[in-house]
Amino acid sequence: MHPATPSTADATTARHHRTQLPRRRLLRGIAAVAVAMPLMFGAAACGGDEPASTDPNAPVKLSIFWWGGEARAKLTEEALALYTKKHPNVTFEKTWQANQGYFDKLATLTAGGNPPDIFQIDDNFLTEYAARNTTLDLTFYKDNGKLDVSKFPKSLWQYGVVDGKLAGVAAGENTQGLVYNKTLLQRSGLPEPTTGMSWEEHIAWAEQVSKKTKVPGTMDPSADYKAFWVWLRQQGKDLYKGRELGFTVEDVTRWFELWKGARDRGATPTADVIHEGNATDITKQLVVTGKAATSWVWANQLPELKKNTKDELGVVAYPGDPSAQWARASMYFSVFKGSKHKEVAVDVLNFLLNDPEAAKILGTDRGLPANLDIRKLVSDDVTDPAMKTSIAVETELAQKFGESPQVPLKGHSKVRAELIKAAEEAQYGRTTPAKAAEQFLAACKAAIG
């Protein structure tokens, strides 16, 4: 870039026959900036960290980083303030942002040697961080009771174990949920979907909906790893097995063909609308933008979805046998391995997850509370109808859950991206399901290899 600009710029400006005066003024300006710059850097460098201390009452400043919206920020800040009230020597440096770009920022902070003491993470990235020893192994604290998971469902906290280390503690529980537009269905006198419908029945139902309401019955979830995952588990397969993929190219082909059939029958929207729905942004889910009657999301997202539409929404499990679903950690809290205040950080986690007061503040914003006693406490308190429905459905499904799968492998986020790419190739009709499946499998092998 540099070689190009100066000399041509000179060639043009030289013809302006500038006098010396403006140039001298310019030099003076540059000099002023040049003098000012180091001063600014010098000032910035003064705000260093306080040294670690063994004194339990020494002031501790913990940094904490999470993604989410404003509502979550407010609740989290309130809960943290409560901790500070009880432990006045502990204060927090809170940073939060939207999900998009969160992991880029987290990676950059880690690379800069300045990662937050506590950070929110999900199963898409947990292994990436755990495998690189970025997260503190919480097993020790779990065993000595500093981090109490005795009231958690076992499969839930175990979903934070990577290679035998407890890399993150579940901040909440959720599971796959098919959210549908109740109002729309009632208006046309159509039946609501139910848990346990087969995939075939679901697609046939969606076709009916499309015909009667002119709104496509269901979003096409072929690009959605969580739907694909449930379907695989119902076929006796899984997304991952050990260090390998848990499925074959034939499985993917059948999955893509299932949805090609649904598209051909008019059960789903057109490819460009499906593409909109493939964006993970909750406000763009087709069930709230009115472009489809159902969206494939997480059950605990119902209240958030409800905020974006006037219509009544309902939620059921994904089609097929619901035992393919599991108590998934909607997200985790992890502690940075190099944190100077590990003990305090763990204590904060314990507080956020097990303290009744804190848990009441946090509610179900991060999913159902992981601690079952607290879950009961919080659900009794809930007044928001959408939240109530979500909790009721999740509690009911919890009776039917199967075993948790292993935490996704390193490279999982790439696998997700490749599934979207391959599925969309098929959705836009640029390739056949079989070819798209081959492409996906090759890309997956490269991603986790």
Add this chain to the structure above:
Amino acid sequence: MALTTTPDRTRRDSGSVRPASSGGGTGRIRHSEGLAGYVFLSPWLIGLMAITAIPMLLSLYLSFTNYDILTPWSEVQWVGFENYRRMFADDPSFWHAVQVTLKFALIAVPLKLAAALGVALLLNKAWRGVGLFRGLFYLPSLLGGSVALAIVWVNMFNRDGAFNSFLGLFGITGKPWVNDPDWALETLMVLAIWQFGAPMVIFLAGLKQVPTELYEAASVDGAGRFRQFRAVTLPMLSPVIFFNLVLETINGFQGFTAAFVLSNGTGGPVDSTLMYTLNLYIKGFTDLEMGYASAMAWVFLLAIALITVVFFSTGRFWVHYSDGEK
């Protein structure tokens, strides 16, 4: 690249670059004053070294490693030319992104320059209220690579966006432009072309420099408007065209923001907007392959340098510096 040339350039700045300034003889600064200039500049130069040059050298080193951001520096492994080998031999997404970027630059840059020159010619006339129009045409460029603008664009060129409503007035059913893999990149091109204000202003400045005597002489000799444009305006404007061409080409290759926003950072639909820089970003920050991304950055730098060299060496044949001909 920038490391070695920049201080060198600065030095030559005060002396003579081309016959242009030495021939004029007006822009010369006395030696001692020049020295003082560098002393005053040194804090800035040091900043340049720390903020640009050293990180660049580090990235050169990283491009030969398997650095993945999260692993501590001490555990980074040297992999030799593996990243470069993989890029050229083993990574279809790399070549796909190269294609997308070339297509974007080859179509958007010439059209943008043509639009800029065309409008500059119109606005060079002494109409009433021409200043207002200059401002209006420049406005989109002020919004620059802004995220807000890209968001507006996405909403305008949706299936039910403003553009399709407009087409609807004429009974035309539009496409879902930004969500159609066959049209998404083209929509981005239109956005880039629409922001022709910056080169337009430079063209306008260049047009003002063309001495009116030349047009008078040409019209006395019986040259028509088109002939005047071809024989007077274009040659006189060629340094400015050259400048804009180089700058806009480099900008075109670096297009990132709009593609990022349109595709939610994925390069979709179906990789149709996977610009080189976006692919680089995804590799570095989503796939956590920063070593590989660094290698991509260096290949990119060399490619742009090469293109610029080609421009400069061919420029000799069509760029006329009037001062040089004296």
